[in-house]
Amino acid sequence: MEQIILDVEQRVNKTRKFREEGFVPGVVYGGKSEKAESIKVKEIALKKILSKHGMNAKLGIQFGDEKKSGFIKEIQRQPLTNKIVHIDIQFVSKDQNVKLQVPIVFKGEEELVSKQLQLNVNKQEAEVLGKIDLIPEVIHVDVSQKNAGDTITFKELNLDESIKSHDKLDEVYAAVTNLVIEKEIEDEATTTTTETEAVKAE
Structure with missing residues (x-):
């Protein structure tokens, strides 16, 4: 089965401008990371994965030069419009129980x-x-x-x-x-x- 890949970028600018550029803010944590890191993902790519595979899909997460395994832990939506406003992604190692x-x-x-x-x-x-x-x-x-x-x-x-x-x-x-x-x-x-x-x- 072909692995589902989600590109994740580090979020340095904490302003809302990147939302206008088609990104959704979020955090990644788990794996070897000791603390959560701020990230952003392309909204179109994220919606495509959710539409085809659902929220519980196992992901290959491209984060900088590294590709890690993980899954979407939580999605927050705007109550009235159902628009995705935030995403939590958890990294997992192959020997870790989830x-x-x-x-x-x-x-x-x-x-x-x-x-x-x-x-x-x-x-x-x-x-x-x-x-x-x-x-x-x-x-x-x-x-x-x-x-x-x-x-x-x-x-x-x-x-x-x-x-x-x-x-x-x-x-x-x-x-x-x-x-x-x-x-x-x-x-x-x-x-x-x-x-x-x-x-x-x-």
């Missing part, structure tokens, strides 16, 4: 429907703890062979054994149940018939 929320994509729901089953999704993200290189950007779960009563828990996410769940130990991300469409139609038909008979009786 906590991330990873989106879950369930595949095979069409097969469930063909078996008169449905998938009820309780949570679309998993909060995990592990080394950044081992945490996927998206967790894919195949539910096509599941049966009524089956649940999707952390074990079914099929992650590297070194990755731990930061959610509740008994967290159920999704459950397979019987379709209720036919019963609802039958109930509606019964209700309609009862109402019709009541009208005739009047």
